[in-house]
Every structure is written in C-alpha cells, then in structure tokens.
Amino acid sequence: MARHRHHEGAGPSQRQLRVGELIRRTLSDVLNRGDIHDPELNAMSITVGEVQTSPDLKVAVAYVLPLGGQGREEALEALRRNKHELRRAVSKAVTLKYSPELRFRIDETFDRLDDTRRLFSEEKVRRDVEAPDE
Template structure:
C-alpha cells in the first residue's frame, strides 16, 4: 500500500526533476522530454523516474544516456530541494505508454472506418 506521504513526495520529485532537467541540465543528448511518473519505494530510498521523449527509439536512448550521465547531479539537486533524510537512488526508465496509446487509437480508427465501409456496402445492395 502506498502511503499519502510517498505519493506527495513522488509528485514533488516529479515537479523538481522536470525543472532541474529543463533549466540546469545542459546535456545535448537530452532532447525534449517529459517526466511522466515517479515511483518511490515505501522507505523513500529508491525512485524510478519514467519519461517520454519525442523522436525515434535512437533519440530516446540518447536521452536516457544523457539522463544517466546527469543522475548524480539530479540526485544532489533533489536532496537540496526536498528535505528528506536520504536522497533516493534514481533509476530512469523510458515510458512508451503514450506511443502505445496512439497505436491503439490508430487501430480503433481503422476498425471503425472498415465497419462503416461494410455498412455502406450493405445499404447499397
């Protein structure tokens, strides 16, 4: 069960990490990314940070490399901005849920147009 405190800290981390990446991390490998979710362990010592990135798979991997390279700096900044006993270990993960949702939407649109075409053919005969 996730506590209210864990949820609040995760949301605060999400905002702070997004601001740190946008304003302070100057790695050219990091493209336009969005922090989509932060999952914290109950003891607040480990954080999985999910991000989505514009571009193809290669550009996403470059963004991941850039974030991995800046992990120590981001962790230090989080420790300064959020008053926690321990600065959580950070693990970055690519979030493909947006792309997955777009793909599902395209499939559903294709099915709908196929069904409409079949109905029109039935009405004509």
C-alpha cells in the same frame, strides 16, 4: 507505534505518491531550465511522465520520454550520466532523510496511448464504436 502495511497488493502510500510527484516536478523543472552542466542533455526535450518511489523512499524510478519518442537510448544514457547532479537538485528541492537513488526508464504509456489512438482511427473499429446499439 507506527503501523506498517505489509500485505501484498497494497498500492503506494499517500507519502510515496506525494514524494514521487514532488520529484517528478523537480526533475521536469531542472530539465526544462537546463540546470545540468551537460550540453547534450540540455539539447534534449525530455518529459517526465511519472516518478514511483520505493516504500522507504530510497529509490525513485522516473519514467521519461524524449520529445517525439526519438533518441530514447541517448536520453536514458544522458540522464544516467548526470544522475548525481540530478540527485543533488532533487535533494535540494525535496526535504527527505535520504536523497533517493534515481533510476530512469522509458515511459511506455505514451506508446500505448498511440496504439489506442491508431486502433480507434481504423475504419472497422470506428464503425463498431460509432454503431448505434441494435
């Protein structure tokens, strides 16, 4: 009998993490190689930062960011327009009972990293950080 984790607050299972990483790697490879038959998508350089899967592995959310953070809406539009072809590429590479539905979101973690870097570069903050303990 399989044990299911139903309690709230439980993070993703090892299987979800493993499958998410496989899908992330596959999407990255497919986008880097320009395997999709869409010149507009192939002209973009898109980073796939993370892929999170639902517990049943039927939905995979890919967190992406175009190079330099420019053209976010265009990148999302191009990915969504090609999601069936991307899904086929994923299902060829990742053996699952069901090919997951792909959803795309902008990866905001890069923005937060930039904000943090900017914060640390401010003179007052740098002085506080570098100040020896009194």
